[in-house]
Amino acid sequence: MNENESSSAPIVPGDGCTAHEDTFIRDRLPPKELWPKIDFSALAELAAYPDRMNAAGVLLDQAIETNRWHDRTCLQYDETRWSYDDLRRMVDRICHVLIDHMGVVSGNRVLLRGPNNPMMAACWFAVLKVGAIAVATMPLLRSRELQFIIEKAQIQHALCDVALADELRTAQSRTTLLETIHYFSATGVSEDSRITLDILAAQAEGRFEAVDTASDDVALVAFTSGTTGVPKATVHFHRDILAMCDAFPRHVCPTDPDDIFVGSPPLAFTFGLGAQLCFPMRSGSSVVYYPGPPSAEVLAKIVADKRCTTLYTAPIIFRQLAELARIGEYDLSSLRRCVSAGENLPSPTFEAFRDAVGVKIIDGLGSTEMIHIFIAASDDDIRPGATGMAIPGYEAAIMDDEGRILDPPVEGLLAVRGPTGCRYLDDENRQRAYVRDGWNLPGDRYRQDADGYFWYVARADDMIISAGYNIGGPEVEAALLDHQKVAECAVIGAPDAERGTIVKAFVVLRDPNDGGEETVKELQAFVREEIAPYKYPRAIEFVDALPRTETGKVQRFKLREMEQDRTNTNGANF
Numbered sequence: 017m018n019e020n021e022s023s024s025a026p027i028v029p030g031d032g033c034t035a036h037e038d039t040f041i042r043d044r045l046p047p048k049e050l051w052p053k054i055d056f057s058a059l060a061e062l063a064a065y066p067d068r069m070n071a072a073g074v075l076l077d078q079a080i081e082t083n084r085w086h087d088r089t090c091l092q093y094d095e096t097r098w099s100y101d102d103l104r105r106m107v108d109r110i111c112h113v114l115i116d117h118m119g120v121v122s123g124n125r126v127l128l129r130g131p132n133n134p135m136m137a138a139c140w141f142a143v144l145k146v147g148a149i150a151v152a153t154m155p156l157l158r159s160r161e162l163q164f165i166i167e168k169a170q171i172q173h174a175l176c177d178v179a180l181a182d183e184l185r186t187a188q189s190r191t192t193l194l195e196t197i198h199y200f201s202a203t204g205v206s207e208d209s210r211i212t213l214d215i216l217a218a219q220a221e222g223r224f225e226a227v228d229t230a231s232d233d234v235a236l237v238a239f240t241s242g243t244t245g246v247p248k249a250t251v252h253f254h255r256d257i258l259a260m261c262d263a264f265p266r267h268v269c270p271t272d273p274d275d276i277f278v279g280s281p282p283l284a285f286t287f288g289l290g291a292q293l294c295f296p297m298r299s300g301s302s303v304v305y306y307p308g309p310p311s312a313e314v315l316a317k318i319v320a321d322k323r324c325t326t327l328y329t330a331p332i333i334f335r336q337l338a339e340l341a342r343i344g345e346y347d348l349s350s351l352r353r354c355v356s357a358g359e360n361l362p363s364p365t366f367e368a369f370r371d372a373v374g375v376k377i378i379d380g381l382g383s384t385e386m387i388h389i390f391i392a393a394s395d396d397d398i399r400p401g402a403t404g405m406a407i408p409g410y411e412a413a414i415m416d417d418e419g420r421i422l423d424p425p426v427e428g429l430l431a432v433r434g435p436t437g438c439r440y441l442d443d444e445n446r447q448r449a450y451v452r453d454g455w456n457l458p459g460d461r462y463r464q465d466a467d468g469y470f471w472y473v474a475r476a477d478d479m480i481i482s483a484g485y486n487i488g489g490p491e492v493e494a495a496l497l498d499h500q501k502v503a504e505c506a507v508i509g510a511p512d513a514e515r516g517t518i519v520k521a522f523v524v525l526r527d528p529n530d531g532g533e534e535t536v537k538e539l540q541a542f543v544r545e546e547i548a549p550y551k552y553p554r555a556i557e558f559v560d561a562l563p564r565t566e567t568g569k570v571q572r573f574k575l576r577e578m579e580q581d582r583t584n585t586n587g588a589n590f
Contacts, residue, residue, distance in 0.1 A: 035147050035229045036123030040170055042234055044442040045251060052437030053454035059409045061262045062435050071235055071257040072144035073226030075297045076104050088273060089302040091134045092322065096203045098134050100300075103141070106134075106204055110142035110175075112220035113213060118173050118196050122147030122227055125169045125237065127194070129153050129162075129184055130177030132283055132305045133202035135213075137293050139175045140283060144254070147227030148173075150236045152284035156548040159186035161247070166194050168249055168441065169237050175200060178211050202307065231255040237441060238286050240384035240486060247488075249441035250385050252286075259409070259435040260290050260388040261298040267408040268394050269353050269378055271326055273300035278318050279328035280310035281484070287357050290388045291328035301326070312336030316346035323350040330358045330484025332515055334377055335365045341372040348373050355380050357389060358484030359516055360472040363401040379403050381470075383458045384486075385438035385450060391430075391470055402469040403462075410434030414464045419452050424464040429476060431455035480509035482517045487551045489572070492519055495546040496553070499539060501530050506562050506570045510555060511583040521553035522575055524561060531558040 034042060056062040080086055080100050091098040098106075114120040126143045128150055130136035143150040151169050153162060155177075162184055165171070171194060176184050178199040188194045198213040200206075206214040229235075235254045239247045265271065277296045281288030296303045304322050306314060312333050318324060334356055341348050354369070354377045361379040370376055380389035381403045391412055393404030406412035413421045414428040422428055431452070438450045450457055461473040480487040489507035496505045503526045510520035523539070525531055536556045543552040563571040 033230055034123075034233050035227055036233055037121045038123030040123065041125070041149055041237060041251060041441065042123070045439055046444055046447040050444065050447045050451055051439060052451045052456045053433045054435060054437055055433070056259070056409075056435045058411075058434070059262065059267075061266075062259055062409060065231055065255055065258065067231055068228055069231045069254050069258065070145065070147070070226040070229045071254040072107070072141045074258060075261075075294060076100075076107060076141055076145070077226060079297065079300070080104060083273075083300055085273070085300050088300060090297070091137060092276075092302060092304045093134050093202060094307065096134065103134070103138060106138040106217065107141045107145060108222070108224040109217040109220040110138055110213070111146050111224035112222070113198065113216045114142060114146050114148065114173075116220075117216055118198065120146060120148050120173055122229070123149065123234070124173060125149045125151050125171045127151050127153060127162075127166065127169075127171045127174040127176075127184075128284070129155070129174065129180050130200070130283075131155050131179075131202075131307070132288070132292055133177070133307075134305065135200040135202060135204045136177065136283055137305075138204070139200065139213075140289075140293065143175075144235050144257075145224060145226045147229050147233070149234050152236070152238070152289070154282055154284045154548060155180055156550060157183065158545070158547055159183045159190065161547060162187035163190050164247060165239055165249075166191050168239075168247075172196065174198075175213060177202070178208075229254055236289075238284075238384050238387075247491075248384075248443065248446060250387075251439045251441050252387050252436070256387050256436045257294060260286075261294050263409040263435065264380065264382075264389040264392065264407050265290070265295045265298065268380075268389075268392050269295075269326075269355055271295070271299045271301050271353065275299065275301040275326050275353075276322055276324045277301055277303040277326045277328070278306075278315060278322070278324040280315065280330060280333060281328060281358070286384050286387050287328070287382060287389075291355065296326075312340060316340050316348060319348050319351060320346045325350055326353040326355075327351055328355045328357070331356050331361045331365050332483045334361075334369050338365070338368040338372040342368075351375050354378065355389075355392075357382055358486075359481040360403070362516070366400050381458075381460070381472075383438075383456075385440075385458070386432065386434075386436045386456055388436075390432050390434060390436075393469070399469055402465075402471050404470065405468050406432070406434075406470075412464075412470060413455070414462060415452070415455065415457070424468065425466050427461065427463040427473060429457055430460045430462040430470065431457055475509075480507075480517055480519055482509065482512075482519060483515045483550075485550050487519055489519070491547060492521065492543065492551055492553060495543045495551075496521060496523065496539060498546060499542050501525055501527070501535065502539070504562055506572055506575060507553065508572050508575050508579065510576075510579040512554075515554075518554040519551065520555040520557065520579065522557050522559050522562060525558060528558075528560070 382389035
């Protein structure tokens, strides 16, 4: 029996009739019996999704025509403003380039590489609109990380911001798969012959009708850091993108066309994809992008100058914003909705921001595997220190190590299910680990109280969450081990007053005499060149040997315990 054959079965749109000519990704989804339980019946708007939908067509064409948003401001970047019609016009032009010049067919994967800017947003929509699959990559990724993504997803085409061209060119030189790259500028206006997408798009004319994809056709592949050193590829359908828009933002963080969004997460991060593109598009709002890396000062200035109302960022930036507001350096009074995600929000940060700005931060827990936030609370429902409750459309519970659901109050593994869920690309072992009896297991230990609120305890695996970034310790270890001076190493997350957690490496040197500050700096610089800079070890400690079991396995938990004991002894300014 399939999921739609019984009236008692969960309501799940999708007729299974794919529009994809290239079925590489679809053919490598996990077996259906390993999928989590998917249920759209809890929310009427989700249950009403049609069997066929194209997320770009819904968020762009349908929304513009239905709501008459043609001339409303959609995207802002420095002095550039795009209306909803401006965005749609550029998206359609890029669609013609994808089809006519690059030979993209439905189901092909297209790598997207760029910071948050109008053209990156337009490229994402265009890929979905032609029925292809978007594979957005973090701007800081290095060539070997890009090469892995290209080979894992079998990517032949790429659209790349010209400012990030070097690492992608290097990755292309290391693989025979990537055939075509077109480069763009931030706003799509350039006559530089090297910036080919701008030129070709300017020459393209005419509307492009969104490909008639099934609601369960694959729309994007999102890579996330793994605890084994190998990034995980998560797969999401067109309906998943709409579900993330119609769950958390509609029921927990509602906005309207007059709202102005800003934030720090990149579009390549599913947290950023929702917060910085799909959510504002769903409500007819506008979003402000900006050049350069995010910081508290940059965000504070933008909020003050643009009178932004909705801010999505990480706890560390909220803490810094609270201090800027406290000393009166920036006027943040326009803010009315603030959302923290990426790591646990400490109570002191919540309280400092509330006292300085007058806004209660919404602490959201989500995952790349489930595309966005599934536990949160807002307004009077917020309890400082608690993440919140399962948002409408989802259910959450605590599971013990044997897979039994436990009644509150209790501590254990967090388990979640709802309209989205984990599907790893061609990775059955990881799928079995993440999904158990229809429940998604994000890898966090939580405590659930008698009122149904969930309180964060710790990560259940070796994932390091630092300043909002997910970092797989084994990936950092692999980079360190490539250095000639390193014999062995182990990487953990160490408590830190500023960032919550930092990456710390315990290193056994080939020559113990090499230990010293110069070697620390040398290893840190080496890692920054090998993998994304935010993953480098901010602390390195040289040791004679690593703690191991009798079978030779490194006991990282002993290193974590040692660091925690040091923190308890020395204190930390949390």
